[in-house]
Amino acid sequence: MTEQDRARVPRGEARDRIVAAATELFGRYGYEATTTRQIVEAAQVTKGAMYHWFSSKEELLTSIYRELLAEQTGRLQAISAGPGPADVRLHLAVTDLFAHMDDHAEALTVWARSMHLVAGEHASAVRAERRRYQHLFQDLVEEGQKTGAFRDDVLATVVTNTFLSGIVQIYRWFSPDGPLTRRELGEQMVALFLDGVRSSAE
Incomplete structure (x- = not known):
């Protein structure tokens, strides 16, 4: 998925993707070892979408x-x-x-x-x-x-x-x-x- 495609993901769907990706990654690697970049990539959303919903x-x-x-x-x-x-x-x-x-x-x-x-x-x-x-x-x-x-x-x-x-x-x-x-x-x-x-x- 290109950056342009990620930017087109509806906001509500982007949030659901972020939560699902974070839950899976936290469970697999642990909270401390998981980076925001990994979450963004797994969720296939932009970094801006991530920080729109969650400040950290x-x-x-x-x-x-x-x-x-x-x-x-x-x-x-x-x-x-x-x-x-x-x-x-x-x-x-x-x-x-x-x-x-x-x-x-x-x-x-x-x-x-x-x-x-x-x-x-x-x-x-x-x-x-x-x-x-x-x-x-x-x-x-x-x-x-x-x-x-x-x-x-x-x-x-x-x-x-x-x-x-x-x-x-x-x-x-x-x-x-x-x-x-x-x-x-x-x-x-x-x-x-x-x-x-x-x-x-x-």
Whole structure:
């Protein structure tokens, strides 16, 4: 593709190409080893298109994760506000979280491996959005504790942070060549988590 052809790529399509190329390259070579030039060439867009959408490689990495986190938060918000008792909605929430993670495994693994390299305003923005997700999750746990569906001898903050911290670490030990698929792993972790929070009176 010539430079002239690259310049003709529609803006929205150019952004999608950049995100897809960056995700693939970050996953293959690592965030630090990947250059903006490699991303531009793989995406077949101009450097101007790259910097139109993203001011830096760091912003590009952060944007990929923030968009996925926004999706997760929106889905959790819809489930939390939906019908049914808290234990049913929490089951839906954690099952949906693993399904979303499975659908976007490459991008989320890239973020988990690279997030320690992000600082400043980008890191602050991610922390703020993660807190929003955590608060929604914790509210659901607290609701279940108040109704007696969940054990109340462990603080909802402990339940929430223990579970979500464990999710973040999956990339460190999970192998696609292992005995479980990501979906099967999700099913086992959901069962383990729900058994751990369920009230003994249930």
